[in-house]
Amino acid sequence: MIRRLRTGSALVLVAALGLATFAAVAAPAPAAQAVTAAGFNPGMIITDDLFYDSDAMTATEVQAFLDRMVPVCKDPDLSNDITCLKDYSTTTVARSAAITSGKVLCSEIPAQTATAAEVIDLVARACGVSQKVLLVLLQKEQGLVTATDPGIAKYNKATGYACPDTGSCDTKYYGLFNQLYWAAWQYRYYQATASTRSYVAGQYNSIGYHPSSWYNPPLCGKATVYIQNQATAGLYIYTPYVPNAAALTAGYGTGDSCSSYGNRNFYNYYTDWFGSTTRIFVGTALASTYFAAGGSSTVGDPTGYPVQLTDNGGGWYQEFDNGVLYYSTAAGTGAFLKYGTALYNAYISAGGPSSTTWGWPLTGYRCYDSLCAIEFQLGVMTQTGTSAIAKVDNATWATTSPWRFGTDSLTVRRENAYYIKNTLGSGSADVTLYYGRADDAVLVGDWDGDGVDTLMVRRGNAYYVKNTLAGGDADKVLYYGRADDVVLVGDWDGDGVDTLAVRRGQTYYVKNSLNGGSADVVVNYGLATDQVLVGDWDGDGVDTLAVRRGQTYYVKNTIAAGGADLTFNYGRADDAVLVGDWDGDLRDTLAVRRGQTYYFRNQLGAGSADLVVNYGRADDVVLVGDWDGDGAFP
Numbered sequence: 001m002i003r004r005l006r007t008g009s010a011l012v013l014v015a016a017l018g019l020a021t022f023a024a025v026a027a028p029a030p031a032a033q034a035v036t037a038a039g040f041n042p043g044m045i046i047t048d049d050l051f052y053d054s055d056a057m058t059a060t061e062v063q064a065f066l067d068r069m070v071p072v073c074k075d076p077d078l079s080n081d082i083t084c085l086k087d088y089s090t091t092t093v094a095r096s097a098a099i100t101s102g103k104v105l106c107s108e109i110p111a112q113t114a115t116a117a118e119v120i121d122l123v124a125r126a127c128g129v130s131q132k133v134l135l136v137l138l139q140k141e142q143g144l145v146t147a148t149d150p151g152i153a154k155y156n157k158a159t160g161y162a163c164p165d166t167g168s169c170d171t172k173y174y175g176l177f178n179q180l181y182w183a184a185w186q187y188r189y190y191q192a193t194a195s196t197r198s199y200v201a202g203q204y205n206s207i208g209y210h211p212s213s214w215y216n217p218p219l220c221g222k223a224t225v226y227i228q229n230q231a232t233a234g235l236y237i238y239t240p241y242v243p244n245a246a247a248l249t250a251g252y253g254t255g256d257s258c259s260s261y262g263n264r265n266f267y268n269y270y271t272d273w274f275g276s277t278t279r280i281f282v283g284t285a286l287a288s289t290y291f292a293a294g295g296s297s298t299v300g301d302p303t304g305y306p307v308q309l310t311d312n313g314g315g316w317y318q319e320f321d322n323g324v325l326y327y328s329t330a331a332g333t334g335a336f337l338k339y340g341t342a343l344y345n346a347y348i349s350a351g352g353p354s355s356t357t358w359g360w361p362l363t364g365y366r367c368y369d370s371l372c373a374i375e376f377q378l379g380v381m382t383q384t385g386t387s388a389i390a391k392v393d394n395a396t397w398a399t400t401s402p403w404r405f406g407t408d409s410l411t412v413r414r415e416n417a418y419y420i421k422n423t424l425g426s427g428s429a430d431v432t433l434y435y436g437r438a439d440d441a442v443l444v445g446d447w448d449g450d451g452v453d454t455l456m457v458r459r460g461n462a463y464y465v466k467n468t469l470a471g472g473d474a475d476k477v478l479y480y481g482r483a484d485d486v487v488l489v490g491d492w493d494g495d496g497v498d499t500l501a502v503r504r505g506q507t508y509y510v511k512n513s514l515n516g517g518s519a520d521v522v523v524n525y526g527l528a529t530d531q532v533l534v535g536d537w538d539g540d541g542v543d544t545l546a547v548r549r550g551q552t553y554y555v556k557n558t559i560a561a562g563g564a565d566l567t568f569n570y571g572r573a574d575d576a577v578l579v580g581d582w583d584g585d586l587r588d589t590l591a592v593r594r595g596q597t598y599y600f601r602n603q604l605g606a607g608s609a610d611l612v613v614n615y616g617r618a619d620d621v622v623l624v625g626d627w628d629g630d631g632a633f634p
Contacts (some may be wrong), residue, residue: 026333040267042207044228044241046277050132052122052191057131063117065135065273082152085144088116092177095126098185100529105188119177127184134159134180160239173243183238185248189541189577190234199236201227201441207242210258220244220258221596274520280305285316286325288603289334293364294538294557294565299323299336312359315351317487326353326359331377333585335361343374343381346389357391363586364539368402374403380402403413408453408580409627410598412620413442418455419616420469422628424582424600426614431627434471436464444500444625445489447476447514453498453625458487463500465514469627479516481509490534492521492559500545503532508545510559524561535579535588537566537604543588548577553590555604568605580624582611593622 014485049057059066072213073084078548080251096109097104100123106127114122120138124131139145141160156169156177163169173182189506197625199205203224212219223242227233228301236242239262246255247264255261270277282290283306288487293299300321308316323338337344343365360562366373372381373392380392380401392400411420412429419429436442436457443456448467457464460483464474481487485502492499505528509519526532530547537544538557540595546555547564550573554564571577575592581588583602591600592609595618599609616622 017487039271040243040248040264041278042225042279043232045232045235045263046133046270047279048229048231050277050279051130051187051234052128053130053132054128056124056133057121059118059121062120062131062135066117069145070148072145072148082150082155084148084150085116085138088155088174088176090116090119092119093181095181098127098188100189101191106185116176119180121178123184127181127188127592129184129187132270134184136224136266136273137183138180138267138386139269140262153582155179161186186238187234190237191230194230194233197233197237198240199227199233201230201233204225205233205236207236207240208243210241210260211242212258212290235266239263239266241524261615282306282325283316283318284325285327285329286318286334288605289325289327289336291566291568291604293325293336297558297565298538299325308414309353311354315353315360326361328353328362328377331360331362333360333362335363335364335374337361337374341365342383342389343372346381347374347376366540371402373401380527407582407584407626408624410578410615411444411623411625411627412439412616413623414620416440418623420627421615424598424611424613431469432467435466438488441487442623443487443489443500444623446491446496446626447498449496450629451496451626452629453627456489461485463514476513476514477493485598488532488534491536491541492543494541496541506530508559521559523559531577533577533579533590536581536586537588539586541586551575554603566604570606571599578622578624581626596620608609 005113015126018424040049063086064486070084070086073087076538091113092109092111095106095109097108098106109122109126119485120131120134120482123129124134135145137159142150142154142158144150144158147154155176156174157163161179161182162173171178189292194200199207205225206222207225208214208220208222210220213222225242226414227236241260241262243261244255245258247259247261249255250259252265252268267277280302284305290299302318302320304319306316306318308314313328315326315328315330317324317326323336324549325334325336327334337347347355347358349362351356357378358381360618361374361376363375371382373380373393375397379394381389381390381396383389407424409421409424409566411418416434416436418433418435420431420433422430435455440457440459443458444453445456446453447456447465454469459482461479463478463480465476465478480500481502485504488501488503488508489498491497492501492510497514499511501508504526506526508523508525510521510523511518525545526547530549533546534543534549535546536542544556544559546553551571552569555566555569557565570590571592575594578591578593579588579600580591581587582600583589585602589601589604591598596614596616598613598615600611600613601607602610
């Protein structure tokens, strides 16, 4: 069941409005239904992924579709002896691979006898164009899909290829196979030579409503259209007119003397037969929150379009299979709230983002022991166990929350001296201490759960744990693994205490206590040659793995095998990379180091650094931690 939000003063973005602002994360199209062209967007008639999807249908599915459209053909006229499309067969012409500027537009096609459905599928797969697009093209040009007794002329001009508005068709392109092949080739040629065409994606284009728009003087007007993608540009090059208001209002009917119908009918037929021409996308403002929350594996697919509200400083929300994503423009913060919790239900009952009690969510739903909470603009909603829901003001919560926000910062090591900085900035160290020996391997973690990261030195398979930032003897000594193991540190079970994991190739032996003995969890992930990073990538309090290959990062949000939950590029392949919570949002992200300069990124994704800092020297060893406990539990 889809949960509907109270929208307040909402602007709902549908296919006709603003899809250029959506990030490319798509869900399946909804079921087809009759349309009146009300959702027609001249800048995005159909998305590229749908238009160029050559796996959209099989030949069997195309045949079944044709059978549904015309259950019974009329007997062919004696004058032309041509049956309808569902029963039609022809012989294809052998074609070698079509290559332009090194790009394969259509792969090789053999000569063979084939049904119309098989020809449609053969051409679609050879040329990389959707079977659905070719069916719609046959219908909008000649009405072939629904014709019960089409006649030879409709097959000869099936897709309108080489049939200009101002002259006769070129007979050498006659026939169903020729028409389908050359139309599909033409769309791919437009794609391969996009920058040289009369209509270009990614810029404003002047498009006539009608051929008479180009008369001197013009009898009809033109529209200025920002074409958002290549498939739409290709449709305009093939049929160079944009429908006017009269054409759109008329549905499939007749508009006025300045109306044209080709691209309108393409949209109408496609939407009637196959559903939306624009998949539902994750809104751009919500995209970083979507990925940080785990993407489709956690959030699910969109079930509604992004909605913009002006209440409480404005923002966006969007419904998904498993919950709702929110983004507050005023706070610059996003959150994902799962369906079904008592706190979520109370929030929606109060009015959601439009509520004068709560406003926009600033964090997701989280629990510590029996206390669960969601932080909002206007207060914090809490519940302990099954007790009544309560509200805590933000100022009080800032000093009592078990998730008090803190940030990680840098320490530079020079032999056995450590220069600790408690903020992400330049300048002198806040603390200097000496611990261990110059040749010790050093690990950083919160070993006792007090919220302060401290040092551990490793000598072979012996670990010397220090619970304060001070010199002196170790507070604890433990033995784990082998002397040649690669060792990782993380809070693997979310209990607030960091422990060890050893890596042997692509196998990880995770220990949930600072003791010797067997591993508590053994998991395989990535490749033996991967560089491995550890962090709490989704803010759930549990550290997990990410593997790095060059400048590409594969993030896993659970301690488990399987595919990555998030993949992104950042920095350069030769960068030194650090992990930390740089902005106190409870999610770890990356920083790249180039010499003594650090480029901090507050989101898991490509883009520019959010903060650039110089600290220490280019040859320093650098450690990351929350050295002052400003993120500690109370």
